[in-house]
Amino acid sequence: SAVISQKPSRDICQRGTSLTIQCQVDSQVTMMFWYRQQPGQSLTLIATANQGSEATYESGFVIDKFPISRPNLTFSTLTVSNMSPEDSSIYLCSVGEFQYFGPGTRLLVL
């Protein structure tokens, strides 16, 4: 199984600012996924990040709002841009065929 860490674990941000979330894996993986879990809701896939290519975004998510980097096979970042209170969620990265999840980043936007 893969060990996944995320930074920060939680943050409180002001509207209009941006936050970059980091995801680090202890082994090389081809595919990484970013999910959002809004309060009281299930998880929704934001995008799929493949090393060396642009991320593939799901319907309802755009690169300008959620830019993603994937510089190598063990690391990825997700930026939440120009935040509003509606962006308050838990953001999780996951990897691999069996979808191991990181601990999540709890974001509150005021």
Next chain:
Amino acid sequence: AQSVTQLDSQVPVFEEAPVELRCNYSSSVSVYLFWYVQYPNQGLQLLLKYLSGSTLVKGINGFEAEFNKSQTSFHLRKPSVHISDTAEYFCAVSELGYAGGTSYGKLTFGQGTILTVHP
């Protein structure tokens, strides 16, 4: 497109009672099936998965699930629950894909079932 329906949003049970959390899915292709647990203020933990083979899958913490292809169901069961099983449970489905020689799948989640175990 795939979808997942968890038929119960909340399931209250007493300690040591059996429990079944229901999950139905729809997909036009072969899928992998998963159950995850999320304890309060924590991330997701994989309980069990069905990839192929035996339709009865055993997972961690005494949970098991049975894949029923004809009914497109993947219900989660435990014969005797503990207080510590109180959590939210998510059923998920993944269609198969390949990239760079590695298989992968994007997960589609159900809405979750909150299991509350009472003493």
